Amino acid sequence: MATTSGPRRFLITGGNGFIGSYVAKALFEQGHYVRIADIKRTSYFNERISNEVLVGNLCDLSFCESAAQSMDTIMHFAATMGGMGAIHEANDFVIYKDNSTMTFNLVHAAVHRGVQRFFYASSACVYPTSLQHHGTNPISLREHDVWASAAPNPQGLYGLEKLNSELLLMQFVEKMQIRIARFHNIFGPYGAWVGGHEKAPAAQLRKALAAHMDPDTQGEIEIWGNGKQQRSFLYIDNCVEAILLLLKSDCNEPINIGSDCSVTIDYLTEIAVQSAGMNVGEFRFKYMDDSRPVGVHARNSNNEFIAKTLGWTPKISLEAGMMKTADWIRREMKKMLDGNNETARTELLGSFKTSKVIYLNRPIITFAILLPITSRGLEGPEKCLENLRAFAKSLARTTWRDTRELGLVHFQVKIYLGIDANDEFLLRRAGNSEMLNIQLLLSEEGITDVSTEICDVPRGHVCAIWRQCAHRAWKEKADYFVLMGDDVVLLDEGWMRDIHEQFTVISQHEHVPQGMGCVAFTDVTFPGMPTFPVIHRIHMDAFGGQVIPKVFINQDGDPFLFQLYRKWGCSRMIPSRLSNGIGGSLPARYIQQHTDGWTFGPLADAASALEKSLATSFPTATRKMTLDVVIPSYRVLLPFLDAILALKESPTCETMFIIIIDNPHSSKIIELEAKYAHRPDIRIRVNESNLGASASRNRGMKESAADWILFLDDDVTPQDDILVEAEKAIRSNPRAAGFIGNTFFPVASTIFTNAVHLAGVTHFWDIAAKMPQNESDMPWGVTANLIARRVQDGVEFDLQFPKTGGGEDIDFCRKKRDFSVAHGGKGFCPAPRVVATHPWWSNGQRSYWRFYMWSKGDGGLIKLYPNFTYLDHTPNSAELFLISTALTILGVFTYLFTRSSVVFLVSMGLAIATVIANIAHDMYRHLWRDMNRTKALRSSLRGIGWAVAVAESALIRMASEGGRLIGLFERGEIMLIGHRFDWFTGRAGNGPMNEEIMNGQQRMALVALIFGVLCFKFCC
Template sequence: MIPESDDLILVTGGNGFIGSHVVQRFLERGNRVRVVDIVAQSSLDLQPCPRLEVHVGDLCQKPVCSKAVEGVHTICHFAANMGGMGVIHRENEFRIYVQNHTMTLNLLAAASGAGVKQFLFASSACVYPQSLQQATDTDVSLRETDVWINPPPRPQGLYGLEKLSTEMLLAQHQCAMDIRIARFHNVYGPGGAWNNGREKAPAAMLRKATACRMLERAASFIEIWGDGKQRRSFLWIADCVDAVILLLDSSCVEPVNIGSAQSITIKKLADVALISAGVDPTRVDFRYETNRINLVGVESRNSNDEFAKRVLNWEPRTPLDVGMTRTAEWIERQMVKHLHTCDTEAGQTRASFLAECLTSKIINLGTDAPAFAILLPEGCTYFVLMGDDVILEDENWMLRFHVAFANIANNQGVPLGFGCVAFTDRTFEGMPTFPIIHRLHMDIFGGIVVPDDFVNQDGDPYLFQLYRRWGCSMMIEPRIRNLIGGSDDARYEKIHAPDWTFKTLHDGVSVADKWLREKGSSVEQKLTLDIIIPSYRVQLEFLRPILRLQASPTCSVSTIIIIDDPHSPIVAKLEKEYARRPDVRIRVNKQNMGASFSRNRGLAEATAKWVLFLDDDVRVEPDLLVEAENAIRSYPEAAGFVGVSWFPPADAIFTAAIHLSGATWFWNVAEKLSADLPWGVTANLIARRDLKDDIKFDLGFPKTGGGEDIDFCRKKRDASLAAGNQGFFPAPKVRITHPWWSGGKRSYWRFYMWGQGDGGLIRRYPELTYMDFPNSAELILGCVILSVMGVIVGLTGRSWGLYFLGLKCAFAVFSANIVHDVYRHLWRDKERTRFFETDLTGLRWLAAVLESTLVRMASEGGRIVGILKRQEISLLGKRFDWFAGTMEGAIKEEMMNSFQRVCLCLFILAFL
């Protein structure tokens, strides 16, 4: 059965012809789809969709298959090295057999291990015996059971043998998986190959016919391989997809023909193609290439659809002429697109392109495949690994790299050759791709360039980050251009080395450091710090000063900016200014994911020992990096450091009310507490990164924020203490200024949402919670319940007293909270109000005190709403200890305030 919409469907070859149409149908049905293909672009140009994920990779590689099947319910296996007879011929068939069978074996093994429930295999009409398909003047209607006529089976070539072998192999897995086998017969339509030598007869004929019309009188012939008497049936792609969906939704475990029962000669197909392209067949000569008789396939074949009609209630509905006309329109659009580029491409004009379209190609996979080379000659001083698709754009680049290594040795006091120098990659600016290393590296690491952890990714940044520890990594001007790959999809599955920035990098640094010590070098490692900035607004007036910060000579700093608005028009400007810097990495989320997700992505990108989280709208002090280094060197075993986040003067009633509500108390906690801080806000927070604790920001908190910073700090602190290190320390000299949100405009929504989020801490940290008297939100909730009950009673004709009691209670709650805050801020705790800068006096100060109640109650309201949304009713009345037990008397004071408000509420209610 087709899985539910939440179940994941894997479509291998999902960017190919049939696969892309099936993917499109799944998406229309609301399914979640993962595509794995060796090409990056779908033949249908599918629009980005949150239910669609696309991975580029070669299924002949087992790790690609293992990754592809993770979490998958159903596999539709369309991936294959295939095409028309221009590809599937004697010179290629063994190579095709090996590739296709390897893909299937790898995928089936991975699927079995991952618990995949359903597996659909795209088989072929080539499984049928050639002996049945030799008649030249009659239709040969092939039934599913004809495979086994006159055993042993003799399918058409090794391509057909591989398909049949896989069918038999899958039959052995029917106990473990729900197997479906579709035998496709000559499917055609938009999105298929049409000009690369892999096209089948319908597309080839339509391309030739269209070219014939475009050339007008310059061409009046159509090429046909063979004598044109071969008979075939052809199936429209939409009918094919209908059958695939029905097959998946059926209980049929036997192979099923998916094709048309109506056959036609190839000559007649050419006539239909000409008419579809707007050409009169009587005005065209036909050139029969009888010398290519080995490339025409069997003499006669069409599908017998009786079994499909019986078990699937399916049969083709689209006439050949209708489908051919639609396909002709699509092929003409592709040809027109190509013609627009012809005069700008060297060696090809409009006329030469159309002339090429009149004939079909023969593909030799052995000679036409890309070639790769890695040269590691003995006796070389420098080594660089390049693919066959790079272009070096500058002369004398070797001399420049030699000078760069000499400069590193002179400036850093290391032996000549100790370091890594990278090209400027124009296709992935700022990324140290194609680094050059000295033969000294081989001496240090025993002839190993990079550890075995690396497959085909991350080796370049590993080398760069390895030598960064001594300031011996640099990127210089000589430019290189990667024709395929870079930051985009490559021709292969990018297999990353998991967690190389921890133990792998640490071990490499240890080996290099030991070698330096043995050579008598006194050079010390630099402190490494990565700044992580999630940014939705991409405000350059704030980002530029951060990127201009200067570190000390003993500190190496990189900045990672995660853009959370992929449609921001400012991204291009930011990249233009800073993308070329090797110490700046700009990454763009595919969609808005929130600050926590962006910080996690930044952590995944980070390679330094320490990370500094900054908000994207803060103003930094010029000495921020120097003071951060000082703090870290003072307590090198700390879990992290909490910096000071100031706000501008609170000269408006609302901004003063925010301070008075207590919402900003922890923003400058580093100036208030001396050691073992319970947590800090991520607007200015330093955390240790080299301890592999797998701690990330919990995405269970709201994207708008609230509680995730506390949760992160508590987990970091616990992991640090468990490793024998220390907790968080204050860093009062690491200072930033955070602007008022929305310019100080009045809005309670932020504090309401913060409350929703931080209320989730109660369940996560029961050891840091306590019972309290009802707060304003809990009392209001009781009032609402009381009033609703009163309405119900009142509508029955009884007294409305209960309803009005609820209203009186609500009025008492608001009044009590306001009166109590006036009492606290104007008399009992008057001295505490001096912790922030403001010029408010008199009635404006009183108004700020009154409004602070509303801010606090909005936060408490959000907290209760969050508890109710999470169905944590039992947690009502419980509070999270913001100080995590570090401040004596904090809980007592909070409980005292709650008790006083409840008593005041009852007192006011008594007079109503």
């Protein structure tokens, strides 16, 4: 025997194809190591059939070298092939070139890698056609009949290539074991059955089954030729058995693997009719005696040599194999038919009743490079030629392989130069030539397919040049449109095939037409930003040949395209890199003119136009929700940001994370950018100075082009499903102005953290859990976890509020709400399942400053929203302290002139009474009157500690009231002293206001009582 015992390592080319997948499965189940190399990613089998799969082109020698590494046996099934619909004269050259290249590369790799054994899938087409013409006694083809004629005369270039490959392999019989199998019409489940590559058994079964499924049509079955052609057909299980026997044998000569029982095509069709469950007499045959290829007249395998050498004969008959194959094809047809309406079903069944002639001429995919070029803005006009030469060199280097490689597609590049009409330097002729200097330069670098567009546009209007070049390329039937600049250098080979493949992946994953989308390079000078997009002609068709709207001048055109297709989940950034010498994140050579508001009207109009185009051409394409996450960050807390940036959205939502760094001197910026700047779904921007949270959020909103924005603080830990829950909330109330999530704090375990809760300063952080779930007009929510609709309402965070926050969130929510309601929408809705956790500030260390500053800011709401304010005639603690301070000052002067300390003592007594009364009243409220409210607090504190926390909560509340009063003074709003803001903005009725007024009256009564007691004591 030729093989040793134990597992072997097999490389099976075409292992996801028909015969190759069966052999791979058999060897894998026997315990051998199986590596599949195929241009397809998967086989028909649902179960695993190999240890690994390499996807690539065997016409690429380097791929073959990689695939053959560490393998001891190569089984070469891969080929460009098919039935008579594909193997005909018109396809000869394509078939010969592809198949010979694949085999040569594999033999080269096998010898180089020291492969021990090479199995080659040859064909009965190697036999002389002279032996297979008309005759009363068809010849049974023996292996040595290849040389029966004076010279070999195989069937077409397909057969010639197979024979030449046999001869090539026999040259290496001393270096490795050679096994050659000449297959005779193998058929069975998982083989091609539609599309033109199928062989006669599958074709006739499909036609018979279609007739059976559509009984109302005329009862006829199509046959190519006169039906008298004779063939032998072998069922796949028989074939696999013979292959495995051949592998184990010492036979190094070519050997037939086929059936030696030939039948006419007429008889084969009768078997197909019976396998479909019908009677032969119910149908008549429709012979297609036109120019369709029919092949040789008679072919039959002589199995004497294989029977003698391997002891093999077929076990499964033609009829039994046809029945099994019919069952499988029937299921496949039903899969394709299910879900279609009656008209589509009838059309599909009609297509099943006929076979196609296919032509394998490779499609030529044209990449149009749209290249505006100018000699202005540089240290000298000659510099632009240096830049262009560098670009041309990089273009030639990175496209050489793609434009010359064999395979399924062929790529070509064409440059469309856009030159200003008054750029005399670039419009100079090269000597006496008709070519321009720049065209001659490109031809010197091997770039000859160049068209020049003279563009009469204002200086710096790059987008207009793009539009003009793109329109011409569209008219000239280009496939892809690459928006480039003249200072670009392409860095990575293979970007054309990578882009083409990415569009295919987009089509498959997002269920959109092939070509829909936007694919951008990785710009090493501006990581994560889609600065040089590529779009397909399907985009140009949808917009009448206009690549980007006319509102764009020289900025924002590339992100516009990326954001447009992001709405369908069809925007991608590929690893192929380029560098941009000028522009991008660096200064440009012209005055940059951004298009204000392009993320609203122009983007919305384009999306509507694209949606309308898809509704008629590809109605299954589904638009996604876009939800951006905006995170202002001063401290750049990487552990928190890591958790946020790891969040995942649902398949029906597209999310981008926008981080605005508000501390340009942070040492963590470099680390953050190193980890995340390359991701196209993350945008990191750094403010030039500390502008504050509101200004940073405003910048984040301007960076966004999404439908909705989720604001998160940089120190929250969102729940893993926050994006999914946000999407659910939005889809349940699509007309809302926004949504208020729940932001919880960790369990309060210290006196101070419990006091913070009891003081009420965190009451609105989890307001979504406290308001009715059917509420459609929430008062407001904190920006630690807030969702807002992104519309052109002019609403931003007002910078009059403090940088550290306080009131800006309420103001933002109210303005957003008012705009939405005025335009037929709703207010803010609760989203209680949109959850984040906020840590205790400074790890719970005691500090009242934050709450004091918040109140300084939110006091400004009293003037802004007089409809939500009310007058409280009883002074609060801060106002009483103000009176006490005034009395103290008066007491000082009184003492200086009268030596009387009465006024001073009165002021001190009032201050002391205020503190005691506020603490006492809060203890009364929390420990007795409203004790049921405190049960909902997340606290682990009990006993005396709880009582102390209640007392401290009064101090925090008083600090907040003090900040609010100071803010009024600083803003010159003294006349608003005594006015209070209704934090519930009327949504809870008069209850909160009445309770606050009552609390104020009770505290004032306590102050008066305690003050009286103190005065009595002092007087006595």
